[in-house]
Amino acid sequence: MDTTEQIITQAPNAPVPQVPQPKPVFPLWGAALIAILIGGGVLLTWRSFQQNEGFPALPTPTPTVVPTPTPIRTLSALASQSAFLSLATNVASLSTQLRNFVTEDPSLSPPVLDLPLGF
Amino acid sequence: MKVLKILPLVLLLLLVPHVVASSQQAYQDYLFQFDIYRQKYSEFTVAKNEYLKFKTLTSQTTALAKTIAMLSQRDLLLRAYLLLLNEKLNEDRGLLSIDRVTYQTLLTNEVVFLEGHSRLVTSIASLEDASETSQQLESHYSILQASMRQTIGGLSLGQLIVYARVFDTALADARALVDSSRGTFSPQKQATIDRWILQITNVRSLYQQKQEQIARLNAQFKGTSLDEQNSNLSTIKKNVAEARQYLIEGTGYLGELVDALRYED
Numbered sequence: 113m114d115t116t117e118q119i120i121t122q123a124p125n126a127p128v129p130q131v132p133q134p135k136p137v138f139p140l141w142g143a144a145l146i147a148i149l150i151g152g153g154v155l156l157t158w159r160s161f162q163q164n165e166g167f168p169a170l171p172t173p174t175p176t177v178v179p180t181p182t183p184i185r186t187l188s189a190l191a192s193q194s195a196f197l198s199l200a201t202n203v204a205s206l207s208t209q210l211r212n213f214v215t216e217d218p219s220l221s222p223p224v225l226d227l228p229l230g231f
Numbered sequence: 232m233k234v235l236k237i238l239p240l241v242l243l244l245l246l247v248p249h250v251v252a253s254s255q256q257a258y259q260d261y262l263f264q265f266d267i268y269r270q271k272y273s274e275f276t277v278a279k280n281e282y283l284k285f286k287t288l289t290s291q292t293t294a295l296a297k298t299i300a301m302l303s304q305r306d307l308l309l310r311a312y313l314l315l316l317n318e319k320l321n322e323d324r325g326l327l328s329i330d331r332v333t334y335q336t337l338l339t340n341e342v343v344f345l346e347g348h349s350r351l352v353t354s355i356a357s358l359e360d361a362s363e364t365s366q367q368l369e370s371h372y373s374i375l376q377a378s379m380r381q382t383i384g385g386l387s388l389g390q391l392i393v394y395a396r397v398f399d400t401a402l403a404d405a406r407a408l409v410d411s412s413r414g415t416f417s418p419q420k421q422a423t424i425d426r427w428i429l430q431i432t433n434v435r436s437l438y439q440q441k442q443e444q445i446a447r448l449n450a451q452f453k454g455t456s457l458d459e460q461n462s463n464l465s466t467i468k469k470n471v472a473e474a475r476q477y478l479i480e481g482t483g484y485l486g487e488l489v490d491a492l493r494y495e496d
Contacts, residue, residue, distance in 0.1 A: 185494040190412050199404045200489045206397050207482045213394065215387060215471045219258050220319070222379045223265065223312055224457075225305065226272075227369045229298060230279060231358050 254318040257311070264311040268304045275301035282358075291358065298361045299352060305368070306349045309375065313338050313345075316382045325392030326385060334385045337378040344371060373455060380460050384449040384467040391442060391474050398438075398478055401485055402431060408492060416495070424491060431484045438477035445470045 190196045275297040282294035317338050320331055351364045409424055416424065448467050454460035 185496060188412070188493060188495045189415055190408060191493045193408075195404065196408055196489075196492060199401060199408060200493075202397070202401050202404070203482060203485045203489055206394065206401060207479070207486060209397075210394055210475060210479045210482055213390065213475055215475055216468055217383075217386075220316070220383050220386065222376060222383070223308060225308075227365065227372060229362050229365050231283075231294075231362055 254315065254322050257315040257318040261308075261311040261315045264304070264308045268301075268308045271297070271301040271304045295355070295358055295361065298358065299355050302352045302355070302361065302365060302368075303349060306345045306352065310342055310345050312379065313342055316379065316386070319386050320382065320389075323386060323389040325389035325396070330385060331389075334382045338382060341375050341378050344375070373457070373460075376457055377452060377454060377460055380454075380464045381449060381452040384445070384452060384464060387468065387471045388442070388445050388449060391445075391471060391478075394475075394478055395438060395442065398435070398481060398485075401482075402428075402435065405431075405485060405488055405492075412492070420491070420496070424488065427484065427488050427491070431481055431488065434477055434481040434484065438474055438481065441470055441474035441477060445474065 275294075278290070278294040278297035282290040284290075317335060320326075320334055320338075323331060326334075348364070348368055351367065355361045355364055406428060409428065413421065445467055448463070448470065452460075452463060452467075454463050
């Protein structure tokens with residue numbers, strides 16, 4: 113029996129040395145997740161544009177100014193009389209004078225003197 | 232001839248501003264006298280301290296001269312202040328003439344005292360004389376200050392009375408208008424107007440009570456010390472302020488009444 117032949121016949125049963133596979137830099141599931149997120153974002157953006165086109169923005173409501181109606185009062189017969197006008201003027205003048213009336217006149221403060229000579 | 236007719240009028244017009252501003256002029260004079268007094272008092276203090284320190288004849292002579300000058304100026308200052316009060320009384324239009332005369336008599340008595348004191352000051356021959364003469368003013372000072380404060384209280388009362396008279400005139404005018412227009416307003420409004428007039432009259436009564444209280448306090452003005460006198464004057468001024476407040480309140484009500492009369496409804 114030839115030794116070379118023995119070696120050849122034994123070869124199929126021998127364990128095949130495995131070549132180490134290179135590990136992927138980014139996992140596949142990560143790429144899938146990013147793709148889903150980007151897709152979702154694009155979808156949402158597109159839908160929002162669609163909605164804007166479909167429903168135009170409503171104008172901001174501005175409050176309408178409704179002035180309070182001034183009650184119309186009828187002047188009395190007295191209002192045009194000179195006696196009444198004179199009274200109104202006198203009362204207004206007295207009111208102003210009283211508000212300006214200073215009960216303590218600073219110019220009238222008595223002099224404070226140190227009298228004892230101290231000799 | 233025409234010039235002679237116009238001349239008195241021109242003179243009168245020239246005199247009017249002086250008459251109106253007499254209290255202002257008296258106040259300026261008082262401030263001027265106070266400035267001089269401060270200067271003389273300062274010189275007196277320096278001379279006195281030098282004399283007390285060195286006891287020399289020279290320092291004594293200087294101290295005596297400065298003391299006489301200061302005492303003389305003190306009398307002038309007090310007289311200037313009394314003159315100011317007198318001018319204010321002359322300008323017052325609120326006090327009854329009998330009250331005005333009472334206050335002016337108080338002031339005149341004090342002026343007479345100060346004139347007598349000034350004569351004593353001119354006859355001072357030594358520092359002992361000066362001390363004695365100064366003590367005469369010191370012993371009278373409480374009465375002098377009380378007279379001053381009593382007059383100040385009287386002047387405040389006089390001012391109040393002027394405003395009260397204007398108020399009374401306005402109230403009387405309002406009453407006359409309401410009476411003359413009776414029947415032109417609705418019965419309901421007329422009742423409101425009548426009620427308001429009653430309320431204004433009530434406020435006027437409260438003012439009157441306060442005015443009488445002030446007059447009473449001022450007539451019985453007393454105080455042996457300056458602190459006591461100042462406290463009494465403060466009480467009077469507080470009452471004056473309260474009386475003024477009543478007048479303000481009453482005038483406010485009058486204003487509302489005027490507005491009510493202005494319109495039919």
